Amino acid sequence: MKSYRKELWFNVPTRREFINITPQVEECLRESGIQEGLCLVNAMHITASVYINDNEQGLLADYEDWLEHLAPHEPVSHYRHNRTGEDNADAHLKRQIMGREVVVAVSEGRLDFGTWERIFYGEFDGRRRKRVLVKIIGE
Amino acid sequence: MKSYRKELWFNVPTRREFINITPQVEECLRESGIQEGLCLVNAMHITASVYINDNEQGLLADYEDWLEHLAPHEPVSHYRHNRTGEDNADAHLKRQIMGREVVVAVSEGRLDFGTWERIFYGEFDGRRRKRVLVKIIGE
Amino acid sequence: MKSYRKELWFNVPTRREFINITPQVEECLRESGIQEGLCLVNAMHITASVYINDNEQGLLADYEDWLEHLAPHEPVSHYRHNRTGEDNADAHLKRQIMGREVVVAVSEGRLDFGTWERIFYGEFDGRRRKRVLVKIIGE
Numbered sequence: 001m002k003s004y005r006k007e008l009w010f011n012v013p014t015r016r017e018f019i020n021i022t023p024q025v026e027e028c029l030r031e032s033g034i035q036e037g038l039c040l041v042n043a044m045h046i047t048a049s050v051y052i053n054d055n056e057q058g059l060l061a062d063y064e065d066w067l068e069h070l071a072p073h074e075p076v077s078h079y080r081h082n083r084t085g086e087d088n089a090d091a092h093l094k095r096q097i098m099g100r101e102v103v104v105a106v107s108e109g110r111l112d113f114g115t116w117e118r119i120f121y122g123e124f125d126g127r128r129r130k131r132v133l134v135k136i137i138g139e
Numbered sequence: 140m141k142s143y144r145k146e147l148w149f150n151v152p153t154r155r156e157f158i159n160i161t162p163q164v165e166e167c168l169r170e171s172g173i174q175e176g177l178c179l180v181n182a183m184h185i186t187a188s189v190y191i192n193d194n195e196q197g198l199l200a201d202y203e204d205w206l207e208h209l210a211p212h213e214p215v216s217h218y219r220h221n222r223t224g225e226d227n228a229d230a231h232l233k234r235q236i237m238g239r240e241v242v243v244a245v246s247e248g249r250l251d252f253g254t255w256e257r258i259f260y261g262e263f264d265g266r267r268r269k270r271v272l273v274k275i276i277g278e
Numbered sequence: 279m280k281s282y283r284k285e286l287w288f289n290v291p292t293r294r295e296f297i298n299i300t301p302q303v304e305e306c307l308r309e310s311g312i313q314e315g316l317c318l319v320n321a322m323h324i325t326a327s328v329y330i331n332d333n334e335q336g337l338l339a340d341y342e343d344w345l346e347h348l349a350p351h352e353p354v355s356h357y358r359h360n361r362t363g364e365d366n367a368d369a370h371l372k373r374q375i376m377g378r379e380v381v382v383a384v385s386e387g388r389l390d391f392g393t394w395e396r397i398f399y400g401e402f403d404g405r406r407r408k409r410v411l412v413k414i415i416g417e
Contacts, residue, residue: 001140001279001417003314005385036142037276038179040316040381044392046331052239053185053231058219062228063235066210071344080336089340092331096341096376098235100330103179103242103381105274107144112272114183133390135383137315137416138276139140140279175281176415177318191378192324192370197358201367202374205349237374242318242381244413246283251411253322277415278279 004032004136007044012126015073018060019121021050021132025104026111028134035109037138041119042101045130047091049098049122067094067124091124098122106138143171143275146183151265154212157199158260160189160271164243165250167273174248176277180258181240184269186230188237188261206233206263230263237261245277282310282414285322290404293351296338297399299328299410303382304389306412313387315416319397320379323408325369327376327400345372345402369402376400384416 006028008021025041041050053059071093076082079089102119105112121132145167147160164180180189192198210232215221218228241258244251250258260271284306286299303319319328331337349371354360357367380397383390399410 001314003385003416005383005390036140038177038274038316040383042381042383044395046392046394051235053235054220056220056223058222059228059231061219062232066232070209070348080339081332081334083336084334089337092337093340093344096329096331099238099377101381103181103240105144105179105181105272107142107274112144112274114185114270114272116185117183131392133383133392135316135385135390138142175279177316177413190374192374193359195359195362197361198367198370200358201371205371209348238377242320242379244283244318244320244411246281246413251283251413253324253409253411255324256322277281 001137002034002139004034006134008132009129010121011129012123015126017123017126020055020118021121022118025119025134029106029111029136032136034106034136034138037106037136039104039106040101040135042133044133047088047095047125048130049095050102050132051098051120051122052102052117054116055118067097070097088125094124140276141173141278145273147271148268149260150268151262154265156262156265159194159257160260161257164258164273168250168275171275173245173275173277176245176275178243178245179240179274181272183272186227186234186264187269188234189241189271190237190259190261191241191256193255194257206236209236227264233263279415280312280417284412286410287407288399289407290401293404295401295404298333298396299399300396303397303412307389307414310414312384312414312416315384315414317382317384318379318413320411322411325366325373325403326408327373328380328410329376329398329400330380330395332394333396345375348375366403372402
């Protein structure tokens with residue numbers, strides 16, 4: 001069994017953003033040389049997500065509105081977590097909706113995807129350096 | 140290490156439906172001959188889910204109502220994604236709640252499940268052929 | 279390829295609770311002797327979650343309020359699932375938000391975590407014995 005590990009770093013200048021990271025994960029898979037196996041991609045921070053969905057700008061704007069409706073940022077005093085001096089409780093909630101990680105099949109050396117599947121990094125509390133882990137195991 | 144891959148195809152005649160696919164995944168596991176490992180089951184479409192929960196008709200009706208409450212189909216003009224000519228933005232949202240994939244342990248040649256765990260395909264934008272990927276790795 | 283399997287048992291005296299199970303999963307990993315691979319941790323019950331987020335009491339209280347807002351326990355008669363004699367339909371919904379499972383990379387014999395990542399068992403229908411599965415594969 002082979003295993004491969006890489007961290008991808010991001011520094012989003014705004015509080016929230018969605019970034020298509022499929023090309024970086026594909027590059028990791030090429031570097032790994034793994035032909036058959038599983039590829040785990042996960043946020044290493046608890047106010048960010050890795051998820052798979054459409055790379056369509058309208059949808060990304062819809063996600064932003066919808067997540068803000070389900071878990072509003074303000075009033076920040078609404079959340080007990082924010083009494084610690086943080087203002088990012090909503091980011092911990094939004095991340096649960098969108099998920100921490102994806103596991104993608106690796107078949108014949110490629111990410112085994114449907115036509116429109118793309119891997120996204122969902123940042124909900126940016127303006128600092130944060131990272132994503134890519135771990136691939138197989139042969 | 141062994142690896143196994145199969146696509147399961149569905150053509151749901153309605154927009155939304157929940158289908159228990161546990162028997163098909165068990166059949167895949169038998170075909171694979173894998174005794175110990177991990178089994179990934181994921182939707183290959185971004186308006187559908189694979190999730191694990193109860194095979195109870197009342198609960199499936201509750202999920203339908205609840206998801207429609209959290210991410211309503213109408214008005215379709217509410218969603219920017221639908222300006223592309225689609226009417227399925229809500230399906231992209233519902234799928235995030237229910238999830239893209241499950242990873243199930245394989246132990247002694249069986250899906251290593253609790254008593255009531257069943258794998259479901261959640262269709263949120265049907266009326267066309269769509270597929271689920273089963274990928275199993277192990278020995 | 280090595281594989282390891284263990285069940286962790288819980289008996290939460292209240293209906294709902296969040297428990298940090300990171301130390302138990304770390305102990306499993308030590309027992310397994312696996313250095314490189316993937317570690318799956320999943321609820322074996324469909325009214326409970328395993329998820330990764332912050333071990334901060336304010337946030338855990340925020341999750342409790344937020345989940346109760348998104349999927350209220352009462353009125354129990356609101357849910358068709360509860361016509362079976364159950365009163366836990368809300369628990370099946372809450373569990374979908376928080377997720378069934380996490381997959382964690384194993385690197386150099388450790389759970390390959392960001393600074394604040396902790397694995398939690400989320401109980402939404404306690405007052406009985408329930409279990410979590412830890413399955414680790416690798417070398």
